[in-house]
Amino acid sequence: MTTPARTRIAPSPTGYMHIGTLRTSLFDYFLSKQTGGKFIIRIEDTDQERLVEGATESLLATFSKLGILHDEGPFLQDDGSLTQKGDVGPYIQSERLDIYRPYVETLLGQGDAYPCFCSRERLTEMREEQRATKQTPKYDRACLALGQDEVTKRLADGEAHVIRMKVPEGQTVFEDVVRGTVSVNNSDLDDQVLMKSDGFPTYHMAVVVDDNLMAISHVLRGEEWIPSTPKHVILMNMLGFDVPTFAHVPLLLNADKTKLSKRQGDVAVEDYLEKGYLPAALINFVGTLGFNPTGDREVYTLQELIDMFDLSKVKKSGAVMNIEKLDWMNQQYLKELGLDEVAEAARPFVEVDVDDPMIMRALFVERERIHRLTEFAEAIVPYTGYDAPDAETITWKKSDAADAKVQLEGVRAEIAGAPDDIYENLSYVEDRIKAYIEKNELSNGNVLWPLRIALSGLQKSASPFEFLWVLGREESLKRIDQAIAVL
RNA sequence: GGUCCCAUCGUCUAGUGGCUAGGACGCCAGGUUUUCAUCCUGGAAACGGGAGUUCAAUUCUCCCUGGGAUCACCA
Numbered sequence: 001m002t003t004p005a006r007t008r009i010a011p012s013p014t015g016y017m018h019i020g021t022l023r024t025s026l027f028d029y030f031l032s033k034q035t036g037g038k039f040i041i042r043i044e045d046t047d048q049e050r051l052v053e054g055a056t057e058s059l060l061a062t063f064s065k066l067g068i069l070h071d072e073g074p075f076l077q078d079d080g081s082l083t084q085k086g087d088v089g090p091y092i093q094s095e096r097l098d099i100y101r102p103y104v105e106t107l108l109g110q111g112d113a114y115p116c117f118c119s120r121e122r123l124t125e126m127r128e129e130q131r132a133t134k135q136t137p138k139y140d141r142a143c144l145a146l147g148q149d150e151v152t153k154r155l156a157d158g159e160a161h162v163i164r165m166k167v168p169e170g171q172t173v174f175e176d177v178v179r180g181t182v183s184v185n186n187s188d189l190d191d192q193v194l195m196k197s198d199g200f201p202t203y204h205m206a207v208v209v210d211d212n213l214m215a216i217s218h219v220l221r222g223e224e225w226i227p228s229t230p231k232h233v234i235l236m237n238m239l240g241f242d243v244p245t246f247a248h249v250p251l252l253l254n255a256d257k258t259k260l261s262k263r264q265g266d267v268a269v270e271d272y273l274e275k276g277y278l279p280a281a282l283i284n285f286v287g288t289l290g291f292n293p294t295g296d297r298e299v300y301t302l303q304e305l306i307d308m309f310d311l312s313k314v315k316k317s318g319a320v321m322n323i324e325k326l327d328w329m330n331q332q333y334l335k336e337l338g339l340d341e342v343a344e345a346a347r348p349f350v351e352v353d354v355d356d357p358m359i360m361r362a363l364f365v366e367r368e369r370i371h372r373l374t375e376f377a378e379a380i381v382p383y384t385g386y387d388a389p390d391a392e393t394i395t396w397k398k399s400d401a402a403d404a405k406v407q408l409e410g411v412r413a414e415i416a417g418a419p420d421d422i423y424e425n426l427s428y429v430e431d432r433i434k435a436y437i438e439k440n441e442l443s444n445g446n447v448l449w450p451l452r453i454a455l456s457g458l459q460k461s462a463s464p465f466e467f468l469w470v471l472g473r474e475e476s477l478k479r480i481d482q483a484i485a486v487l
Numbered sequence: 488g489g490u491c492c493c494a495u496c497g498u499c500u501a502g503u504g505g506c507u508a509g510g511a512c513g514c515c516a517g518g519u520u521u522u523c524a525u526c527c528u529g530g531a532a533a534c535g536g537g538a539g540u541u542c543a544a545u546u547c548u549c550c551c552u553g554g555g556a557u558c559a560c561c562a
Binding site: 045318 | 524554557559
């Protein structure tokens with residue numbers, strides 16, 4: 001047995017869950033469950049300017065809808081308020097400000113960090129110039145050259161400043177489970193700001209301190225973080241922290257292979273849920289993007305994903321979301337739902353009463369003819385309403401109207417005379433009608449086509465057996481009578 | 488532009504120093520079926536290029552090309 005993994009997802013509260021966040025969360029979740037560890041949610045809200053009201057709550061609500069439950073972090077209570085559980089909290093960074101300060105002091109004391117008084121204007125100007133001369137934009141360390149006395153004085157005067165890390169000389173190397181050894185020359189790294197002028201830490205400072213204090217064993221995140229990982233490793237070394245296991249997972253891509261963006265499609269998990277994808281299907285689909293347990297199957301249960309997950313088998317290259325495949329997968333899951341489950345899944349997507357037994361049966365029948373839950377609204381119409389079809393539609397292409405009428409009258413009598421219990425099960429209805437056809441040496445087409453049209457009113461629809469079962473005897477007879485009247 | 492990362496069908500992927508390079512979505516053609524959907528069968532479709540190592544490279548190494556990420560007091 002491997003050691004229990006403590007994994008975490010650290011989203012910034014933007015008001016929705018990015019699909020990439022879901023994928024990383026899933027990998028975190030698989031890994032922690034597989035090893036008997038913990039999956040932690042930590043909110044990274046150190047950017048005061050980008051705070052979104054209620055974002056944390058909606059993020060947690062989405063996790064909850066998906067059934068991906070965390071072990072530590074903020075939790076949503078029944079009354080909608082937030083509470084936190086776990087021994088190493090708080091799990092919201094804006095509540096941890098006092099925790100970061102001593103570490104910054106330590107860095108300052110060790111000479112590994114320094115105050116910087118440069119204005120944003122100067123920094124912007126400097127970067128533009130560097131770009132223009134084709135240099136890598138990087139802080140020029142002007143403030144590192146300041147004399148101790150001047151620094152002390154300006155600090156005492158309360159001058160606005162930030163704290164920067166002093167990147168040492170040399171090379172930084174780290175191991176990544178999915179990518180192997182990654183190394184960079186420190187001379188390519190910028191003196192990253194650790195503490196902003198408003199007293200909040202930057203992500204880089206906070207993530208290093210929090211991951212250490214929360215004893216995070218595996219840092220999984222998108223590959224866009226690779227360039228800043230060396231800075232984190234340097235900070236860990238400066239503070240004497242153990243380096244966790246890193247795994248940078250491949251990006252989720254737009255169709256044009258660029259990083260998945262809001263502009264080019266849906267990036268919010270909530271959007272997919274609203275479009276009628278089942279949580280289980282979404283999890284299966286997203287959880288096997290960049291990771292494939294066997295290569296010859298597509299559908300896996302959550303438990304199988306947990307059992308088979310292997311970080312070292314995660315692909316290195318990015319993945320384009322194949323929505324058609326998601327549709328297909330969603331249908332696979334839809335087909336497996338039982339009567340009650342379909343009703344529950346459909347509830348938010350239809351206007352009708354899903355607790356009505358007739359509606360329930362209709363949803364059950366239609367569930368394998370649609371791909372997304374939103375299609376239920378349309379699919380249900382032939383059951384709740386009825387327009388008598390015209391004679392031409394009722395007539396089978398290989399027969400004529402006179403025959404259609406005879407057949408409908410015959411099958412009507414059969415239905416009228418059949419006992420109620422044939423409606424208990426779809427197959428009983430089907431057996432009954434098929435036996436009738438066989439006994440009277442009739443042909444399927446001559447009977448079933450007019451019957452189906454009579455019941456559905458539609459050129460294309462579910463089978464006549466399904467309609468009989470859904471509608472029940474009374475409504476079925478009513479519709480058949482109307483069709484006979486048209487002929 | 489600097490740095491870093493990546494490279495198997497259109498897309499998601501499996502895979503190996505020697506295979507007819509496998510599966511899935513989608514697509515096309517048949518079949519089952521009362522229609523549609525489902526389902527079944529078949530088909531087209533990929534190892535980016537060049538060196539090197541080797542008896543043998545899609546696989547290992549290097550270069551090129553291509554693509555991407557990142558270079559904020561955002562995460």
